[in-house]
Structures are given as C-alpha cells and as structure tokens.
Amino acid sequence: MEKFKKYIKELFESGEIEGFLGIRKNGLHPVPHLFTPEHPEELETLTIPDVRYPMTEILLTIVRKYPDKKLGIMVRGCDERALNELVKNQKILPELIKHIGIACSADLAASCRCAQPYPEEIHYGEKVAPVEDRSDIEAIDTMPQEERFDYWMSEFSKCIKCYGCRNICSMCFCDQCTLEDNDLIATGQAPPAIPIFHLIRAFHMAGRCIDCGLCEEACPAHIPLRTLYRKVRESMSGFLGYVSGTEGGEKDPLEFLGSEGYMVPSKIDEK
Amino acid sequence: MEYRTVLTTCTYCGTGCGLLLEVMDGEVVGVLPAKTHPINEGKLCIKGWNAHEFIYADGRLTKPLVRKGDTLEEASWDEALETIANKFAEIKKTNGPDSLGCFSSAKCTNEENYLLQKIFRAAIGTNNVDHCARL
The missing domain is CATH 1.20.5 (Single alpha-helices involved in coiled-coils or other helix-helix interfaces)
Known part of the structure; x- marks a missing residue:
C-alpha cells in the first residue's frame, strides 16, 4: 500500500496527473475522493477496500466541470470496461485519463461473479481467476415462457421507482433520459408501469452494459436487474457480435446509422 | 479542483439511511448511497437519491420569519424565539x-x-x- 501511495505521489510530482480519483477512509467507511497534488497528505487515508463505488460515473461529474484536466482514476476490471465505452461515446478523452489498475481480491471477484476481475495494467493487487457463472441466466432460460414472464412481472412489481439503477450506472450518460420523458413514462407517479419501465432500461443497456452489477447492488427491491442486462448483453454478442466494454474502435452496432456513421452522443464539452 | 464526499444521514424520514453528499468546489452536486452503511447497505429510495436538491432551492428558508400583521418578515433568532416564548406563555396562561x-x-x-x-x-x-x- 505504501508503494502504491508513493506511486500516486510521484504521478502528482511529475505533473502526469492533476488529480487521482480513488477511495479514502472516512472513519469506518471507505468513500470516493479526489486526491490532489495540493493535499498530498490526504494520500495517507487512501484505501482499496472490497467495496465498489461508481468511479467512472463520478469521473464524468468531474470531467464535465474540468474537461481539460489530466486525471488518474482507480480502475478495476469493470471500471476499465466502462472507461472503454465512455471513450467510444466521446465522453472522455483517453489521453487525459490515466488508468491506475487494481486487481480485485478473490472474495470480491466471487461475490461479483466477475468474468474479468482485473484491468489491463495492474498497479495494486494480484490477478485472480475470472469467475464464469451464468447460472442465473440458465435458471431463467430453462423456465417455460409463461412462467418466465410471470417471474419477471413479479420481480418488476417490487420496484419503488427510485431510479437507483439508472443513477448509479456509469453507462447512463445520456443528456436526456427516456425514463424521465413524460410522453413515455408517467413521471411523478409510483409504482412505475410494468414491464415497460424496466424493459426500456433493458433495451438501452443493450450495447452499453458492461456487467458491473452496481445496479443490482443499488436496488432496494432486490430485483435481479443484472441477470436481465446480462441476458441482453449476451444477445448483443450472440446476434450482433458486439461485446460492450472492449477496447478499440468498434462501436455499439445499435448506434450505427448506415452511411451517415454512428449516432454517438454529444461530446462532453458540447453539453 | 475539489471533489469530496460528506458522509451523512438522509433527512427525509426516520429510517436513517447513510448517504454521501458529493461536493465539488464547495457546492453539493449529488448524492451517492453509502455502501457500507448498516441501515441501507448501499441502497436509497428516490427521496434519498435527491436529498441534496433542496439545499439551493429558491424557496428554502434560511432565516426565521415572524408574522407582522399580514406579512412574514425576516427576523433574528433571538427575536423569533422571544416571540414564540411570549406567545406560548400568553396562550398557556389564558387557555x-x-x-x-x-x-x-x-x-x-x-x-x-x-x-x-x-x-x-x-x-x-x-x-x-x-x-x-x-x-
């Protein structure tokens, strides 16, 4: 850990980064924090817990206000997949964002059922084996269609419309959210219309969801949202050969507009 | 450039969910659920997710108001408390x-x-x- 703190300090001193988005200890609670060269002493509270916050979502909050700053960000495997999508969608400039890689512990990888619990370059921690587990999808796929429908309707009926799944999602970066469009969703009313509320979000997760599972962790009604989006993610790779979160030029096929190119959301500095 | 979080308790109901106020350059810009909080365990309802919104609301009272005739007028805390104490004493004595x-x-x-x-x-x-x- 000391070595890791020293590394961040060196990045500050060399001017390679002007801030580091990580986690600090606040009493018993690990909380997100932007460490800066002006307050190097704060690095003493830097911690790497088995707790995940939506780091890339927070990064967007900072980048919207400071689009030209060179920032370091603590990235796990899931965060890196999110950053790859954010680059493709012109929300961040890769040359300004430095990935500070964290390999997740075996415990965290197991509890997340994570297929890639480490980023490309690791600065802290040891790589652990990926967890391949699609038992959740299999359990639902084997249900007869009617039973499957009833299962999802029963799950969706628990929704209290908190928007937590949308709020915590690093991939929910649209300027306007369909789930707040009064022509499509009755806003100001709870519970939401089912299944449309959840299906709209599921459709929008196609080509976007990087399977981090923060939505399900944030759901007060314990709706198995991640299973739903994992299924959508599998459909995207199965039918269209696109795996969201991979690095590179290939973009979400659902944003393809033929000869006119891609319907990529507006750049961050145009907002 | 400052981004920090302030761990606090949601003010909307008696459940007592832990939340993090996201503070950028001294301004509260959002809320995150406190993931390690024993009450809400990283979850919030819609009110908690928007618990920061009243902070800068135009209609928010920042000073006590005392009714004078037909209008409510801004007053000091001493004046407001004095008014309340006097009225309470008077009502208690009469009724x-x-x-x-x-x-x-x-x-x-x-x-x-x-x-x-x-x-x-x-x-x-x-x-x-x-x-x-x-x-």
Whole structure:
C-alpha cells in the first residue's frame, strides 16, 4: 500500500496527473475522493477496500466541470470496461485519463461473479481467476415462457421507482433520459408501469452494459436487474457480435446509422 | 479542483439511511448511497437519491420569519424565539397547557425529538406531542 501511495505521489510530482480519483477512509467507511497534488497528505487515508463505488460515473461529474484536466482514476476490471465505452461515446478523452489498475481480491471477484476481475495494467493487487457463472441466466432460460414472464412481472412489481439503477450506472450518460420523458413514462407517479419501465432500461443497456452489477447492488427491491442486462448483453454478442466494454474502435452496432456513421452522443464539452 | 464526499444521514424520514453528499468546489452536486452503511447497505429510495436538491432551492428558508400583521418578515433568532416564548406563555396562561401541542419530525435527530417532547411535557405541561410520520 505504501508503494502504491508513493506511486500516486510521484504521478502528482511529475505533473502526469492533476488529480487521482480513488477511495479514502472516512472513519469506518471507505468513500470516493479526489486526491490532489495540493493535499498530498490526504494520500495517507487512501484505501482499496472490497467495496465498489461508481468511479467512472463520478469521473464524468468531474470531467464535465474540468474537461481539460489530466486525471488518474482507480480502475478495476469493470471500471476499465466502462472507461472503454465512455471513450467510444466521446465522453472522455483517453489521453487525459490515466488508468491506475487494481486487481480485485478473490472474495470480491466471487461475490461479483466477475468474468474479468482485473484491468489491463495492474498497479495494486494480484490477478485472480475470472469467475464464469451464468447460472442465473440458465435458471431463467430453462423456465417455460409463461412462467418466465410471470417471474419477471413479479420481480418488476417490487420496484419503488427510485431510479437507483439508472443513477448509479456509469453507462447512463445520456443528456436526456427516456425514463424521465413524460410522453413515455408517467413521471411523478409510483409504482412505475410494468414491464415497460424496466424493459426500456433493458433495451438501452443493450450495447452499453458492461456487467458491473452496481445496479443490482443499488436496488432496494432486490430485483435481479443484472441477470436481465446480462441476458441482453449476451444477445448483443450472440446476434450482433458486439461485446460492450472492449477496447478499440468498434462501436455499439445499435448506434450505427448506415452511411451517415454512428449516432454517438454529444461530446462532453458540447453539453 | 475539489471533489469530496460528506458522509451523512438522509433527512427525509426516520429510517436513517447513510448517504454521501458529493461536493465539488464547495457546492453539493449529488448524492451517492453509502455502501457500507448498516441501515441501507448501499441502497436509497428516490427521496434519498435527491436529498441534496433542496439545499439551493429558491424557496428554502434560511432565516426565521415572524408574522407582522399580514406579512412574514425576516427576523433574528433571538427575536423569533422571544416571540414564540411570549406567545406560548400568553396562550398557556389564558387557555391552559393543553391548548398547546407540538409536531416533531422524522427529519430531526433522535436527540432533537427527545428535547421537543421534553420541553412540551416538562416546561409547558401537556402530552399533546405528535410527529410528521403519522401524516
């Protein structure tokens, strides 16, 4: 850990980064924090817990206000997949964002059922084996269609419309959210219309969801949202050969507009 | 460039969910659920997710208002408390302590609620104590 703190300090001193988005200890609670060269002493509270916050979502909050700053960000495997999508969608400039890689512990990888619990370059921690587990999808796929429908309707009926799944999602970066469009969703009313509320979000997760599972962790009604989006993610790779979160030029096929190119959301500095 | 989080308790109801206020350059810009909080375990309802929005709302009261004639006028805390004390004393004298009552709030802390019921029971002498969670 000391070595890791020293590394961040060196990045500050060399001017390679002007801030580091990580986690600090606040009493018993690990909380997100932007460490800066002006307050190097704060690095003493830097911690790497088995707790995940939506780091890339927070990064967007900072980048919207400071689009030209060179920032370091603590990235796990899931965060890196999110950053790859954010680059493709012109929300961040890769040359300004430095990935500070964290390999997740075996415990965290197991509890997340994570297929890639480490980023490309690791600065802290040891790589652990990926967890391949699609038992959740299999359990639902084997249900007869009617039973499957009833299962999802029963799950969706628990929704209290908190928007937590949308709020915590690093991939929910649209300027306007369909789930707040009064022509499509009755806003100001709870519970939401089912299944449309959840299906709209599921459709929008196609080509976007990087399977981090923060939505399900944030759901007060314990709706198995991640299973739903994992299924959508599998459909995207199965039918269209696109795996969201991979690095590179290939973009979400659902944003393809033929000869006119891609319907990529507006750049961050145009907002 | 500053981004930090302030760990606090949601003020919207008596559940007491832990949340993080996201503060950028001294301005509260959002809320995150506190993932390690024993009450809400990283979850919030829609009110908690928007618990920061009233902070800069135009209609938010930042000073006590005292009714003078037909209008509410800004006043100092001393003046407001003086007015309340005088009126309470007057009403109690004229109509008895049970002509007074209080509504406390789930938005207050346990200690604040305790003090409010104490002042009404012990100082004023009435059991007319209720709270907003019943509304």
